[in-house]
Amino acid sequence: MRQFTEAEALSGIVHEALGTGVHVVGVDRLRGGSKKGVYRVHVDGSRPTSVIIYSWAEAENFWPTTEGSDAADPFAPASGLVPFLAAQRRLDRLGVRVPGVLLADDSRRRYPADVAVVEDVVGGTLEALLKKDPARASGALSELAAMLEVMHQQRSQQYGRVDVLERGDEASGVSCEQLVFERALGDLAEAAERDPRIGSAAAPLHDRLQELATRVSPRTEHGLIHGELGPDHVLVDASGHPVLIDIEGLMFFDVEWEHVFLQLRFGEQYPALSRPGLDPARLDLFMLAMRLSLVAGPLRLLDGDFPHRAPMQEIADHNAKEALALLVQ
Structure with a gap:
């Protein structure tokens, strides 16, 4: 059975993004993602009062592994911190609104996967x-x-x-x-x-x-x-x-x-x-x-x-x- 992340595991990355005075008071794993985990993290002691965390942990990807797939194929599974940041930078430069990035981390020091903390756009889809x-x-x-x-x-x-x-x-x-x-x-x-x-x-x-x-x-x-x-x-x-x-x-x-x-x-x-x-x-x-x-x-x-x-x-x-x-x- 897949094990997803919990509030305690996210605390370190949230502190790095928002400061040590912030306390995680709730975590919701948002439905819909099949390649990455998407978490809304509620905090106190900070503005904003919530952020979104993207986790590209292996357990968050439900797609079967494709042997010998070509990473340069435009239709290859697009997942990971590198393509996310490249896309975010390009769209932001064009003035196309995308969530702001508060922290991107691939060091695995505070969290055991590539992760990004981004702006929580709370208006819904x-x-x-x-x-x-x-x-x-x-x-x-x-x-x-x-x-x-x-x-x-x-x-x-x-x-x-x-x-x-x-x-x-x-x-x-x-x-x-x-x-x-x-x-x-x-x-x-x-x-x-x-x-x-x-x-x-x-x-x-x-x-x-x-x-x-x-x-x-x-x-x-x-x-x-x-x-x-x-x-x-x-x-x-x-x-x-x-x-x-x-x-x-x-x-x-x-x-x-x-x-x-x-x-x-x-x-x-x-x-x-x-x-x-x-x-x-x-x-x-x-x-x-x-x-x-x-x-x-x-x-x-x-x-x-x-x-x-x-x-x-x-x-x-x-x-x-x-x-x-x-x-x-």
Whole structure:
């Protein structure tokens, strides 16, 4: 059984971030993380009265280990202090609101894992606000659209995760569209073994992926994308401004990949985030690839002991149906 951290273990890192006069009075492990632990730590004797701690301990990562995975692959699991700090610095320089970093520590002196203490944005998620107060959420949604425009207008001839490019390495693969295509073939094969509906349609899905891939023309510039931006990965601060979280996967890539994910996750709210000039051929390929990824990924996660099993199964089931529906369009 997995052992997560407790208040006593977090005290040392909190004292280092906020001072020795601070006392930890409560710790809540926040639900939702599958690659890192996220803890809200309540303190007295300090302003702020709470902080968030990210822990990249091995026990916090529910994803199965992938033997021989390429760390330079833009789709490799994006987790760890290094990609987090690289993304935080880049977005902060652009004026894109992200939680402020109070302390980052990879020394393991006070805590047995890489850890970061960050600002606690206490306004909740945009996802919750869209349900609770759509009028207030519309302002945050408009600001989010402006933030995304700033990000997507950043240009690079290279694609890849920000931390990979910062250290002078090159991402694997020959193009974004080829990476997506090859990944989709792998996701299709994996999903076909786990879901009978996908298995029975594996051949036509394979042919459809190949057909869509041949329609995509080469591209030489890429934009800066979050990579997994749903309304649950946007917090809203006390003033109603959006704040991006789960930013470790920040990368230069085809912006259509971001927009496909935005379309899936924001649904009827997506028009507020859409933009002209997107490549329809990329959108078509990326949509089917994304659907297959959202079948294979959740089912892979369920091979382990991830606790919130029903929502993951629902994601896989829904996207299997949507992937099959794309065959008849």
